[in-house]
Amino acid sequence: MALNDVLSRIDADLPAATDRLMELLRIPSISTDPAYKADCDKAADWLVADLNALGVKTEKRATPGHPMVVGHVDGDGPHLLFYGHYDVQPVDPLNLWTRDPFDPQIEDTPAGRVIRGRGASDDKGQLMTFVEACRAWKAVNGSLPCKITFFFEGEEESGSPSLVPFMTDNAEELGADIALICDTSMVARGVPSIASQLRGMLKDEFTIIGPRIDLHSGHYGGPGLNPLREIARIVASFHDEETGRVAVEGFYDGVHEVPADQLRQWQSCGFDEADYLNSVGYTQPHGEKDYSTLEQQWARPTLEINGLWGGYNGAGSKTVIPSEAHCKITCRLVGDMDPDDLRRKIRAHVEARLSPDAKVRWDNDLEGARASVMNIDRPEFEAARQALSDEWKREAVFCGMGGSIPIAGHFKSILGLDAMLIGYANEDDAIHSPNEKYDLQSFHKGIRSWARILDALTRA
The missing domain is CATH 3.40.630.10 (Zn peptidases)
Structure with missing residues (x-):
C-alpha cells in the first residue's frame, strides 16, 4: 500500500x-x-x-x-x-x-x-x-x-x-x-x-438558612443574621485574593505540574492570549498567579461560583432580611483529584465558617467526574x-x-x-x-x- x-x-x-x-x-x-x-x-x-x-x-x-x-x-x-x-x-x-x-x-x-x-x-x-x-x-x-x-x-x-x-x-x-x-x-x-x-467536573449547591421567615429589615436589621451577608462572606473565603489560589484546605491534593516538554509545546502552539482575553472583554487573566493562561485553562483546577441569589429580586425595593440564600458552584478537576474527597473538603470549609444561628443545607443529587x-x-x-x-x-x-x-x-x-x-x-x-x-x-x-x-x- x-x-x-x-x-x-x-x-x-x-x-x-x-x-x-x-x-x-x-x-x-x-x-x-x-x-x-x-x-x-x-x-x-x-x-x-x-x-x-x-x-x-x-x-x-x-x-x-x-x-x-x-x-x-x-x-x-x-x-x-x-x-x-x-x-x-x-x-x-x-x-x-x-x-x-x-x-x-x-x-x-x-x-x-x-x-x-x-x-x-x-x-x-x-x-x-x-x-x-x-x-x-x-x-x-x-x-x-x-x-x-x-x-x-x-x-x-x-x-x-x-x-x-x-x-x-x-x-x-x-x-x-x-x-x-x-x-x-x-x-x-x-x-x-x-x-x-x-478536566473533570464537580458540582455542588448549598443554601444558608437564617431566620425561619423573611424579616422586616427595620425590626431586625442589626441584630438579625442576614443569610445573604453570611453567604457572601463564605463565598469570598473560597479564594486567596493575593495569589488567586483556591483557599480550601487540601484542594490541590492530586494536582501535578505540567512536564517541561508539554509546556514547550503549549508555548509554541500559536495560542494568542491577548485575542483570547480581548474577545470577551478582558484585559488580563484573573486566575492563579505564576501560571500562564493555557496552564490555567488546561492544567489547573478551579472553583467557580455559577449562581448566587436570595431575597427580593423584583422591581423596586422590598425591605427584608431573607430567610435563605443560595449558591451554585462547580469545580474543574485535573490530575488525580478525587471529586468525592474534594466535595467533603469544600463542605467542611463552608461548615467551619458558619456563624451562630446559621445553618447550611446541601444538594445531594449532584455528580462529580474525575x-x-x-x-x-x-x-x-x-x-x-x-x-x-x-x-x-x-x-x-x-x-x-x-x-x-x-x-x-x-x-x-x-x-x-x-x-x-x-x-x-x-x-x-x-x-x-x-x-x-x-x-x-x-x-x-x-x-x-x-x-x-x-x-x-x-x-x-
Whole structure:
C-alpha cells in the first residue's frame, strides 16, 4: 500500500465527499426536542447505510432514547474504536441565522471557504472525516488497514442518557486497543492537536438558612443574621485574593505540574492570549498567579461560583432580611483529584465558617467526574502526532482541554481504553450558536490526517 495513493484519492474525491456530508447535514437530527425523533432515526439510518456500503457490518441499535450506530470490520494489526455523534444542537434563535440551518452550503469568507450549516463542525463534519478516510483507503486497497469498530451516538447534545447503560451492557463488543474521538478543536488555526488531558467536573449547591421567615429589615436589621451577608462572606473565603489560589484546605491534593516538554509545546502552539482575553472583554487573566493562561485553562483546577441569589429580586425595593440564600458552584478537576474527597473538603470549609444561628443545607443529587489524563507514553500517541505534523506541515502538539468530554472518561472507566482526541474544528466555528460552520480546509485536511494516522497506527 502506498499512502500517497490514498491521499491522492482523497483529493480527487473531495467534491463527492462534501456532497455526502451535505446530505447528512440536511437531516435535522436535534436530539433534545422530541419533535425531531424521526429525524434522529433517519440520521442513524443514513450512517448505517453509508458504512454498510463500505463493507462495514453495521446496525442501528435501539436504546430508551435515540439509537446507537455500531459497525465492525475485521482486519490485522491494532483494533481501533472510533466515536462520534450524529445529533445536533437546536438552532434557536433562528432569526440570527443568515440561511436555513439545514440547507447547508459552501460559502466564501475572508478566512477561506466554509461549510455553513447546523452540525457542520459539531459533529457531523468531524465524524465524516474519519469515514471518508476509510472510504478512500478501501477504494485504493480493497480493504481497511486494521480492525475498526465504529460507534456513533445520537444523544450527545442532550446529556447522553443512554450512553453509559449501553456501553456497560455491550462492553465486550466495544472493546478495542485504543479509542479515537473526533469532537474537539485545534488549539489554534492550522495547529494540529491531540488532547491528552481533560478536566473533570464537580458540582455542588448549598443554601444558608437564617431566620425561619423573611424579616422586616427595620425590626431586625442589626441584630438579625442576614443569610445573604453570611453567604457572601463564605463565598469570598473560597479564594486567596493575593495569589488567586483556591483557599480550601487540601484542594490541590492530586494536582501535578505540567512536564517541561508539554509546556514547550503549549508555548509554541500559536495560542494568542491577548485575542483570547480581548474577545470577551478582558484585559488580563484573573486566575492563579505564576501560571500562564493555557496552564490555567488546561492544567489547573478551579472553583467557580455559577449562581448566587436570595431575597427580593423584583422591581423596586422590598425591605427584608431573607430567610435563605443560595449558591451554585462547580469545580474543574485535573490530575488525580478525587471529586468525592474534594466535595467533603469544600463542605467542611463552608461548615467551619458558619456563624451562630446559621445553618447550611446541601444538594445531594449532584455528580462529580474525575479528570481524564491519557497515557501519551503509548507509542500510538507519538505516531499520531507525527502523522499530523506531516500533514499540516508544522509540529502537532499534545494539548489540554478546559472543558470535559464525558465519553473519554467513560471509555476509560467502562472499557479500560485510553482515547486520542483529535479534531479539526476552529474556535470560530460557532458550534451551538447561529451560523455554525466548518472550514473546508478542516474537512479536507481532516480526511487526509486520518488516512495518515491509520497508516501510522498500523505500523506503530
